[in-house]
Structures are given as C-alpha cells and as structure tokens.
Amino acid sequence: MNSNWFIPLLAAPAVVCAAPSYAAQYLTVEQAQRLMFANADGFTAQPVALDARLKRLIKERSGVNVRNDVQQVWRALAGGKQIGWFIVDEVIGKHEFITYALTLDMSGAILGVEIMDYRETHGHEVRNAKWRAQFKGKRAGEAFELDEDIQNISGATLSCKHIADGAKRLVALYEAALK
Numbered sequence: 001m002n003s004n005w006f007i008p009l010l011a012a013p014a015v016v017c018a019a020p021s022y023a024a025q026y027l028t029v030e031q032a033q034r035l036m037f038a039n040a041d042g043f044t045a046q047p048v049a050l051d052a053r054l055k056r057l058i059k060e061r062s063g064v065n066v067r068n069d070v071q072q073v074w075r076a077l078a079g080g081k082q083i084g085w086f087i088v089d090e091v092i093g094k095h096e097f098i099t100y101a102l103t104l105d106m107s108g109a110i111l112g113v114e115i116m117d118y119r120e121t122h123g124h125e126v127r128n129a130k131w132r133a134q135f136k137g138k139r140a141g142e143a144f145e146l147d148e149d150i151q152n153i154s155g156a157t158l159s160c161k162h163i164a165d166g167a168k169r170l171v172a173l174y175e176a177a178l179k
Contacts (some may be wrong), residue, residue, distance in 0.1 A: 005030055015044070018077045019037050019109035023096075023117065023118070023119040024117070024118050025116065025117045026114075026115060026116060026117065026127065027101070027114060027115075027116045028116070029088060029101075029116070032086075032088075032101040032114050032116055033074065033076070033086055033101075034128035035085065035114060035115060036086065036101060036103045036111065036112050037076040037078075037084060037086060037103060039078050039083070040076040040077060040078050040083060040084075041077060041079065042076075042077040042078075043074040043075065043076055043077065043086060044074060044075045044077060045072075045073075045074050046073050046074060046075055047070050047071065047072060047073060047101060048070065048071040048073050048173065048177050048178070049069065050066055050069055050070060050071060052145065054176060054177060057172075057176045058169060058172045058173055058176050060164075061141075061172035061176065062140075062165075062169045062171075064165045064166070064168055064169040064172075068118075068170065069112060070115065071089070071170075071173060072087065072088040072089070073085060073086070073087050073178065074087075075085040076103070078082055081139060083101055083104065083105075083106070083179055084104055084106060084108065084111060085104040085174065086101060086103050086107050087101065087102045087103070087104070087170050087173070088100075088101050088116070088152070089101075089102065089166050089169075089170060090166075091162040091163055091165065091166040092158075092162055093118075093119070093120040093123060093159040093162065094120055094122070094123070094158045094159070095120065095156055096120050097117075097119060098115065098117065098118055098120070098126070098159060098162070098163065099115075099117035100113060100114060100116055100163060100166065101113070101114045101116055102135075102166075102167055102170050104170075104171070104174055104178075107129065108139050108140060108171060108174045108175060109137050109138070109139050109141075110135045110136055110137060110138045110139070110167065110171065111136065112132070112135070112136060113132045113135045114132070114162070114168060115127045115132075116164045118125075120159060122155050122156065122160075123153065123155060123156030123157075123158070123159040123160075124156075125153045125155070125156050126153065126156055126159045126160060127165055131151065131153060133158075134149075134150050134151060135164075135167050137151075138167065138171065138172055140171040140172050140174060140175040142171075144164045144165070144167060144168040145164075146160055146161045146164055150158060150164045
C-alpha cells in the first residue's frame, strides 16, 4: 500500500495559515527627512509629551482624537537655523497602521506629506504625489474634509480620511505646542 497519500494533508495547514503580506516600507525616518527637507543639514529630535491638557486642546482645535502620549517631532536645521518641523505619525487605514511623515514650515503651513509604511491590502494610491500635494499650504483652522477639500480615492476611503484627519491633528499640534 502506498503511504505517500497523507503528505499533502500535512502541508495543507501550512498553506492555509500562511497569509499574504502586504506591508511595504517605502522610507525610513532618515530617508524621509532628506527627501522632504533637501536643504537641511541636520535634524534635532524634539519629542512632544502629550499630557491630558494638550490632548484636549489639540482635539478641540482639530476635532480629532489624540491616541499617543508622545509625538515624534524633529527640528529641521540648515546652517544652524531652524527651517521647519518634521513629524512622524501613524493613523489606522482600514485595519492596519499607516506611518507617514508631515513637514511644516516655520509658520505652520504644511510643506509635504510622505507615506513611509503602508500595511493595508488596498489603498496604496495614497502614495500618489498628486493626492499628497493637496495638503501643501494647509494650516490649522483650515478644512481637511474628505470629498470637499481633500479628494477621495475609490478603494482607499478610510486611508484618505485618516491621513487627512492626522494632518489636521498635526497642524493643531503645531499651534498648541510647537509655535
């Protein structure tokens, strides 16, 4: 009797349990810093501790909840002078976190948004430069509403909305703690 019939049955659980991975790291912090502030010659970490009062103030100004107790922030420097702010943040897409960087000039206007890590199975189109360019120049107090001020991407609605909400929260952070 041939006893090799059970070998495929042993391999089946491994095939069923192996879920495909969709995570992609596009930029490290250092790569994003160089890309977004090409004229900077240095970055100084300045993490911002978010106590209950600051979280409440940011939520009041942005309408967006603050989840973390510390925000990753760097001063961008050129020739020893500060030229802007570099901030790394995470928002939930549909199921997974999206790590992105946002840069601000010294007046608090958004210079750019870059997607650093994208872990969702759909919606990677938020990496499109044209879509991300919608944020350039936006400031605290301006609208960041999906389908009004920020165009939606079909199949990436939650990623679009949450990145827009995150950007709105970060410009409120600037007003509350960095200005």
